[in-house]
Amino acid sequence: MPHTSPIQPIFAPDAIEAASLAIIDAEVPEPRPYDGPRWDVVRRLIHTTADFELLDLVRFSEGAVRAGIRAIETGATIVTDTEMARCAIPPRRLAPFGCAVRCFMNDPEVAAAAKAAGSTRAALAVDFALDLPGPLIFAIGNAPTALLRLISRIDGGAPAPALVVGMPVGFVNAAQSKALLMTRADVPWIAIAGRKGGSALAGATINALAILAGAETA
Amino acid sequence: MPHTSPIQPIFAPDAIEAASLAIIDAEVPEPRPYDGPRWDVVRRLIHTTADFELLDLVRFSEGAVRAGIRAIETGATIVTDTEMARCAIPPRRLAPFGCAVRCFMNDPEVAAAAKAAGSTRAALAVDFALDLPGPLIFAIGNAPTALLRLISRIDGGAPAPALVVGMPVGFVNAAQSKALLMTRADVPWIAIAGRKGGSALAGATINALAILAGAETA
Numbered sequence: 001m002p003h004t005s006p007i008q009p010i011f012a013p014d015a016i017e018a019a020s021l022a023i024i025d026a027e028v029p030e031p032r033p034y035d036g037p038r039w040d041v042v043r044r045l046i047h048t049t050a051d052f053e054l055l056d057l058v059r060f061s062e063g064a065v066r067a068g069i070r071a072i073e074t075g076a077t078i079v080t081d082t083e084m085a086r087c088a089i090p091p092r093r094l095a096p097f098g099c100a101v102r103c104f105m106n107d108p109e110v111a112a113a114a115k116a117a118g119s120t121r122a123a124l125a126v127d128f129a130l131d132l133p134g135p136l137i138f139a140i141g142n143a144p145t146a147l148l149r150l151i152s153r154i155d156g157g158a159p160a161p162a163l164v165v166g167m168p169v170g171f172v173n174a175a176q177s178k179a180l181l182m183t184r185a186d187v188p189w190i191a192i193a194g195r196k197g198g199s200a201l202a203g204a205t206i207n208a209l210a211i212l213a214g215a216e217t218a
Numbered sequence: 219m220p221h222t223s224p225i226q227p228i229f230a231p232d233a234i235e236a237a238s239l240a241i242i243d244a245e246v247p248e249p250r251p252y253d254g255p256r257w258d259v260v261r262r263l264i265h266t267t268a269d270f271e272l273l274d275l276v277r278f279s280e281g282a283v284r285a286g287i288r289a290i291e292t293g294a295t296i297v298t299d300t301e302m303a304r305c306a307i308p309p310r311r312l313a314p315f316g317c318a319v320r321c322f323m324n325d326p327e328v329a330a331a332a333k334a335a336g337s338t339r340a341a342l343a344v345d346f347a348l349d350l351p352g353p354l355i356f357a358i359g360n361a362p363t364a365l366l367r368l369i370s371r372i373d374g375g376a377p378a379p380a381l382v383v384g385m386p387v388g389f390v391n392a393a394q395s396k397a398l399l400m401t402r403a404d405v406p407w408i409a410i411a412g413r414k415g416g417s418a419l420a421g422a423t424i425n426a427l428a429i430l431a432g433a434e435t436a
Contacts, residue, residue: 005394011338011363020389050387050413051269083305084418120229145229169268171238176223195268200302200418 020047028055037065037212041190044208048200057193059182064163067188068137068209069216071162072097076135078206080199081105081122081146081168085139088203093210096217101206104128123149135162141202144173151180160187165205167197238265246273255283255430259408262426266418275411277400282381285406286355286427287434289380290315294353296424298417299323299340299364299386303357306421311428314435319424322346341367353380359420362391369398378405383423385415 010019024043033055034042042058045051075098080086086103094101104110104125114124122143129136130153138161140147147166154160166181166189168174178191190205228237242261251273252260260276263269293316298304304321312319322328322343332342340361347354348371356379358365365384372378384399384407386392396409408423 005397007366007394007398008391010390011341013338013340016362016388016390023389047388049267049416050389050392084302084421087301087305088417120231122231123229144234148225170234170265171241171268172228172234173226174268176225179223180225198267198418199306200416203302 017047028052034058037069040212041065041205041208044204044211045192045201048204049198051196053196054192057196059189059191059193061182061185061187061189064188064190065209065212068163068165068190068206069213071135071137072099072210072213073217074135075099076137076162077102077129077132078137078139079103079129079132080202081125081138081140082142082199085141085199085203088200089139089206089210093207093214097210097213099210102129102132120145122146126150126153130158137161137163137165137206139165139167139202139206141165141167141197141199142169144168144170144177147177147181148173151177151184154184154187162188163209164189164191165202166191167202167205169197169201170195235265246270252276255287258430259283259423259426262422262429263410263419266422267416269414271414272410275414277407277409277411279400279403279405279407282406282408283427283430286381286383286408286424287431289353289355290317290428290431291435292353293317294355294380295320295347295350296355296357297321297347297350298420299343299356299358300360300417303359303417303421306418307357307424307428311425311432315428315431317428320347320350338363340364344368344371348376355379355381355383355424357383357385357420357424359383359385359415359417360387362386362388362395365395365399366391369395369402372402372405380406381427382407382409383420384409385420385423387415387419388413 024046045054078101080103086101089101110124114121122145126146126149166178175194181189242264263272296319298321304319307319328339328342332339340363344364344367384396393412399407
């Protein structure tokens with residue numbers, strides 16, 4: 001029978017979260033590769049995955065965290081590329097700011113438009129989102145096609161979003177699409193270099209920014 | 219400007235998936251640490267996260283894959299511990315078998331019962347799920363409290379589920395709860411040892427089993 005460590009007597013979700021963040025802080029002693037609000041974001045991504053390799057992979061454009069916080073404070077709409085990422089962002093943290101979280105992937109109009117255009121739902125969902133009023137934050141954790149379409153639309157003159165969280169995961173164009181995003185100086189971005197990423201990480205980045213926004217206004 | 223690899227001309231979701239699985243196959247040459255249907259499961263978990271460390275961490279009880287496939291083929295209800303894991307399991311793969319995917323975490327009755335019992339919603343959601351008719355598969359990707367409650371209810375005489383996918387992620391009791399699950403011979407389980415896990419992985423495990431079930435009946 002394998003050795004089983006004793007269960008810690010910590011069961012309330014808030015207490016578990018606080019204990020978890022303290023463990024991560026202790027296991028990544030200063031000087032850390034990120035500091036201030038950037039560490040708050042990266043620490044939450046490690047909390048979401050228990051993957052310390054993220055310490056080498058998370059990248060921020062200059063001012064991206066500030067841009068994300070400000071967008072949330074002004075009621076930005078968060079656009080995700082999967083229902084999973086949408087579900088990763090609990091409304092309780094964003095509702096005080098009037099932010100909605102939208103995902104167009106299962107929208108029947110998007111499916112019809114994708115079919116008509118011979119394109120993917122992920123790409124067309126970006127077009128639908130860009131028509132929304134007000135500031136936008138894109139949280140892309142799955143589809144390189146979505147991130148590529150967003151960059152191409154910005155190149156084509158669409159207004160740059162307030163922030164792009166670029167974290168598609170995988171083996172085909174995920175790393176490439178993120179590398180392309182990270183060359184951009186015309187839009188604030190937070191990204192994970194290489195293949196890793198995912199809906200949980202894209203969602204957790206938004207949650208981290210919402211917590212930072214909440215702390216500012218508290 | 220960082221070097222940017224060329225974008226691969228592969229954009230259809232099915233083609234991306236096939237190319238991704240082929241890349242993983244090529245990067246993990248035989249003999250692999252898993253074979254047959256176990257490799258189909260582990261490969262999909264790597265596809266979900268791009269995390270090859272899973273090659274050392276995924277564990278199966280004897281016959282667990284077969285038990286999961288059979289449960290899906292008999293229309294089992296899949297119970298998840300988060301909305302995110304529920305969203306990770308698209309209905310299209312399970313609907314042909316009559317399987318529903320349920321999550322009780324946001325059920326108001328669960329919240330009320332948890333408050334009355336001084337317990338967590340995660341634990342009470344397990345109790346509600348155990349009252350469902352028919353075979354059950356638990357897919358737990360977030361809450362060690364849910365997995366611990368499930369084990370404790372089995373110890374207390376509740377009928378063992380058809381399969382437990384035990385993949386809570388994190389720093390407080392995640393590894394411990396999974397280590398406890400992995401000592402059990404009285405219930406089939408698939409688990410990730412240590413801290414890693416998550417809703418995406420728990421969901422991807424169900425998807426892998428559903429694909430295997432579909433291949434059998436195709």
